[in-house]
Amino acid sequence: MRRHPALIAALAWLAAGCADAQPAPPALVQEAAITWRAGDRAVASLSGLALDPDGNRFVAVNDKGFFVTGQLERTEGRLTGVSLLASGPLLDPRGASVRRYDVDAEGVTLGPDGRLHISFEANHRVWAYADLAGPADPLPIPAAFRALQNNSGLEALFTGPDGAIHAIPERSGELDRPFPVYRFDGTRWDVAFTVPRRPPHLVTGADLGPDGRLYLLERHWNGLLSFSSRIRSFRINPDGLRDELILLESPLGTYDNLEGISVWRDPQGRIRVTVISDDNNSILQRTEIVEFRLDAPQPPRPILRGDTTPPTQ
Template identity: 30%
Template structure:
């Protein structure tokens, strides 16, 4: 699905009018026509951005503090479409996957606390069960990434697939991602979804009372009351969960927090209003089998601010104890959209009763 930033809305409106008149209109976005055969280094150019373009001195947004952002350009057609990411505890190594079945690993460069670029970047193909790169476009639609063990350099991660609704454990090294080792049994409620209701967000809980649990959310599958559906898979208390749907937003990603909770990234798109994003924090105490969770809105933004189709989120804690959220956008391989990476500092959770 193509989600257009405000900068492209006027162009899109013209194209839609032409299409309505019966003219031929080329596709606005197209995934790479061929599959990567092996991992290859790539050069990424980065242009700094401000979150508030009109007031670049502004640093506080909602309950978050802006740490910096970049507009990224890769010198290959395989660069883009990033839908999920993981960041190592140092905040200096990034692993991301795209909805074209491509992974990206890179070193994050900083100027003090401000992100300034990506270096040592490598792109490569996700492998199928046969050990060959995923070739069918439907099979390559990877949406969720959750690091289970190891580091962003070598370890095991769960990967979720939207079209054929699967979660598969992927061992990976510095230059190889897969093949997967089987697949997780999906909860009954996660079966039978249509193509655009698939498991969009996964987060592996590696601390606290939910340690060993994979939290999974559908993009927009709802229960009878209109709340977004999710599941606790494995761990001590597996079962269904729901997240109260606010303002028609869909879920695009989720990430575990160092203290045991979650952050959830959400998106809303309408041609009449452009694209919006929201970040919610859910405390560990809210995440329970059968629970309807609300969470705390940390930030809600429309495209008057410098956002695009924000699809990926990760969290790490710095040596000073500050928790940093890293977000990336999915450009859908469209010339009307951008690949953005941005970081915010997260406030400490409010402690109740002095605990």
């Protein structure tokens, strides 16, 4: 068989380039950001967010022990405004408004039984609500919850692919210690898996996307009312999390104190990520709703080294 040295060299050159080719990673692209001023005391310090599957109606909870429900207004699918539907105090199991150390609601998720589950810190716990205006049904409190740091408890709450409620604390206790992910099996809590900690950001919210991936919202505060936000996503495997992706990491000051996250799919089939900020009830901050579109990975292309002309014999 006759060999063609020039052709062999050209193919080797192209193969060397393709060996380095990698698909562009997915990334979040901001599509809208609005400030919500409702004139209602419940629309402040919002920390947890849950949207319905079509991304229109939502439930949010705040640090002061209130819930709000609302409607996102859209023009050709793009977020343009928000309207308040209802608000009120969260109630304890006796039907009384939460008070003192019971008020700090942080996360919210819809359970498989149709009840909303809400996580609280300070008095670290998860309560379920068949009706947001009705009394709470408390879930068991394991010893691990009692050992959580003050003001660094169950920030993130999500419903896993198995329908179980999962909770993640804001801090893990050490910079190099992964965040535990607690899972409630209907009777008891245990640690289902862990999330790698990547300082300096801390956990503020989580949601399971319609693509089956876990989306984790994190925040870094520089101590001067300036925040950096990060969103990572993971594939959930039986043996833990895999395929960690950083979809967003904003410079300090880009967004306010983003704490609530909800992930959904729009009518065009695209993944959308909606987040909401906790303004700490401060005149120096704002209640901000930001919406992102997940750009899918692009197919790989050869990475050309040096001269773009194949070598000749």
